[in-house]
Amino acid sequence: MTGLSFGGISGILVLVAYATAMLLIGYFAGRGQPKGEQKTARGYYLGGSGLGFVALFFTLYASQYSGNSIVGYAPEAYRSGFVWWQSVPFMIAVIAGYLLFAPRLYAIAKRESFVTPTDWVRYRFRSSAVSLLVALLMLWGLANYLLEQLVAMGQGISGLTGNTVPYQVGVIGFVVVMLVYSWAGGMRAVALTDVMQGIALLLGVAVLLAGALYLSGGGIGDLTRHLAESAPEKVGVPSGEESVNWLSMIIMIGIGAAVYPHAIQRIYAARSERTLKRSLATMAWMPLVTTGVVFVVGIVGIELFPGLSEDDSEQLVGMIANEVAGINLFYYALMILLFGGVVAAIVSTADSALLSFSSVISQDLYARHIAPNTSERKQVLVGKIAAVVAVAILLAVAWNPPSTLFNIFVLKFELIVQIAPAFILGLYWRRLSAGPVFWGMLAGAVFAGAWTVFDVDKLYGIPAGLLGLALNVAICLVGSLLISRPDAEVPNTDPHLAPRTATTRD
Template sequence: MSDQLIPFTTAEIIFIGIYLSSLIAIGFAGYRAREESSLRDFYLAGNGIGFVVLLLTLYSTQYSGNTLLGFTGKTYRVGFAWTVSIHFMTSIVVFYLLLAPKLFRLAKQNGFITPTDFIEHRFRSPALSCLVSLLMMVAISNFLLAQLMAMGNAIEGLTTVDPEFAYSAGVIVLALIIVVYETLGGFRAVAWTDVIQGSVLLVGFAVLLVLVFREFGTLAEATKIVQLRAPTKVAPPNWIASNEWVSYVFLVGIGGALYPQAIQRIYAANSATTLRRSLLVMAFLPLTTALIALVVGIVGLAYIPDLARSDTLLTVICRQLQESSLVGRWLVVVLFSAILAAIMSTADSVLLSISSMLTKDIYAKYVKPEATERHLTRVGKACSWTLIALLAFLAIRHRDMTLIKLLDRKFDLLVQLAPAFFIGLHWPRLRATPTLIGICTGLAVVFGILAIDWISEADYSKVAGIHPGLYGLALNTAVAVGGSLGRKNAEPPQPLA
């Protein structure tokens, strides 16, 4: 069974080309719509964005290439246990409730641009601010790398040329398109392209569901086949798997709410009403996306057994759909556009977020504090180009990790910021020094466990089903809270507003 798509015809490639060109055109429209040459205009679209744009940019940023390729592949590997993906995607919105309302108000009052602006406002500690920026950049650079690898994988099977060449070309061309429209229009271009990409993604999920049922049969039949062939993939979770379930809900819920690109979308909402309405709709989207990925994974597990690489499941399904009819071929083109949309919309948001932190939190503070807004905006664009070039190189040279592994590690790091943001927002007595020490302690725990996992033959990627990040977070929180309580008179509490 081939895990390569039938190469696209010229007409199909032109369709994809038009779609990709429209992204550049939107970037140009974003450039024309700019109000001033300032960081706020470039990174947050000036006065902010309305309901539809905010909803679709949140959606297409949150649901990445991992949702389509990684989630279907993971379901293929573990079976119905990946129902947890619906829970953890929902939990992100739940954790937003702790963060969004207060953070939005503070951002509007104080003109925040990067997530670290809140940390600086709240704790007034350069060391803590710097650590938070670095940690966020490292964590989501990993995520951006995963998106670039997904781009290469998506393009790899499309042509008749050498797969390695197609992969590399896919990474380079798509990365180039992203960085061009982002350089032209900044956040405005990213959010507007997200509207198209989010819409294509929604259509793609619907098309995928219909096609899979039409081509392979009902979910009930697929479940029965899996039940016979691999009963453990249908069984309810044992205690280790239950721990893992809880771990995913907290790890992804907290980590996903702390994505810097998501925090910047909280800042970018044009009103609290817009933000709340967008989050309200977001609460239901896991039932239309993660659930569909789960269904596709189960159908694949039933009808396409023995895949060498589970991450290629969607490609194999697409191949069969292409072979079925002409309509199937064109629907695969739509589906392929949705996959590209999912990957690119996440990649552009992450890239812009890293660029904003490099420029505002590092360059403007430590390298050239006297720089003008115009100069900083130019530096931000240069940062995007440099970063994408570096990560594209890494994506081409190191493509042996599965997507889901990259997903796990990113959240282990990001959750260490939870005390600074969640507790820092709601508890005035939380102090900078214990928070800083707490983050370092949490990171030490994470890297300690991961080091043991890497050098040992046994699997310590999760201990008793719990991710290393949560062990780190528990100790981190204890140090931050305990330390703050113990330093009653050492530092004055900072105002929250």
């Protein structure tokens, strides 16, 4: 079977098969909902808050392990070497970030019937200004996240088919598929497609690693010795600044990814608190069996394809998959599974971001500030239309992607992480007040955004987003301590916030 690849008709058939499966899932997910539920915001955006363990686990998995995790992380390991092992602990840190607030937030969200992440902020701080700023930061992060997935989608399809399906054609084709099944089935369709892609991805990535090691002709030890001889800078001890950057990224991404709007909505969508905790406990193992495996694949790529430019290395996963497929029929079949799994993973992550984007537009902007008396059915329709318009705009940007996947990935965290104090501090500290939260978020976002836009060098490896978050938290803490009576901003009937009584003060 030497010389086999996914190019030509075989690659196209795999794409068509996965696209068809997604469309069928969307169709039956929509028909399977109780009559009228699909027209409500809670039914469409949260699947009626009825996701069981399997669906919730895989939809959390798909949200955390996006196309960037597979298509983008291996090239970063190829370019950076062993210093990119940081990708494993910062994925572990995301689970720690969830556990800081998810169970407590779930209990409140279930009782109060939250739909969007901003519902918590509105409930906690009773401030339109804070709610609106959080919504805008979320929309920025979601648009950036969706752009990342569109770029990964095109690169993944063109790389895995040997450019038989061009970048632009692949993006447009699967965007249409995504819009159709998301429109038809909402959160239920998204969660069920996540189950399909998650199983394919886990099996496919494992076999990709086995095939890549087979092609390299040795184990991890031999690979390390080869790198030490041919590219010693990629196996050396990180400098002090690189180590600080490593720790900083773990902190920023651990917090930032946990407060993704679509991740928070998955907390809301759990059937029960026990289901949520079981899903998060299982997720704790996924960094080793996903990000860790992808890291090793990128390191193997240094030996298999030495000297790739930055642009060429972006298609490393597709290049290795095509080589592995040529080993024998077994590897060929499993690479077909991986091929579809990677594409489906990218699409499933994009649909999660798009669904959350739609909900923020529909519920937090349109229903709250533009047409508060309109029906839920019309609100959902407005959200769907807004999602289509947003994708059309982002497609124009993705047509000629402005940066590597990793740079796009970092950019969104600079701003989205600024909403973390409103969620984490807001759940644990009753004195946290709306005014300091607003000014802290605004100052942190402006600081981090300006630092990034003007391309200022990192402060000894610390990313601008984390510096902005430090400023944000400082304003929240000092400002709240200076305010003598925050009582009116704290829901006085919530047992999860240890409510005040007439005789209980800070």
